[in-house]
Amino acid sequence: MKAKILVPVLLITLVAALVTFDLERRASQVELKRVSDQLQDLQKNTPEQNQRRATDILVLVGKHLQLDASEKPTVAAIVDVEKLRAKSAFYKKAKNGDYLIITSSRAILYDPDRDVILDIAPVQIEAGSSSQSSQR
Numbered sequence: 689m690k691a692k693i694l695v696p697v698l699l700i701t702l703v704a705a706l707v708t709f710d711l712e713r714r715a716s717q718v719e720l721k722r723v724s725d726q727l728q729d730l731q732k733n734t735p736e737q738n739q740r741r742a743t744d745i746l747v748l749v750g751k752h753l754q755l756d757a758s759e760k761p762t763v764a765a766i767v768d769v770e771k772l773r774a775k776s777a778f779y780k781k782a783k784n785g786d787y788l789i790i791t792s793s794r795a796i797l798y799d800p801d802r803d804v805i806l807d808i809a810p811v812q813i814e815a816g817s818s819s820q821s822s823q824r
Contacts, residue, residue: 723784727767745787749798752805755791762790781806 733741742763746755755761766772766786772779782797789796790811797806 723767726784745789745798745800748800748803749789749796749805751803753796753808759792764788764790778807778809 745763746761749755764787766779766782766784766788769779769782769784769786772782778795778797783799785801786806787798787800789798793810795809795811797808798804799806
């Protein structure tokens, strides 16, 4: 009697698990395609298009925060936020497609979709090195 009930329950559980895994696999494929398309779009851009986009981002950020007009900040699009989050908590609010703006004194995390500054952190340029590190 128990075997008659147990077999259908196990079968239903197995089917539910397979459907769940398939849905997760499909969602992962959609996300992978979205990120791949975004990366391809970034790679297709000419240096002039990239510079124009960086200038546009700086104008948008400048509406929220006063930027030093005498310096030229570095602007970078975030394409792999998980990798960045593994290195620093600064990126916890970020998502792919957001921008990192680095000036001589601070790092600014900007979301162009919502037009908000997500975070700001001081940076220090080490003497004798061209690398910039976030102090957090």
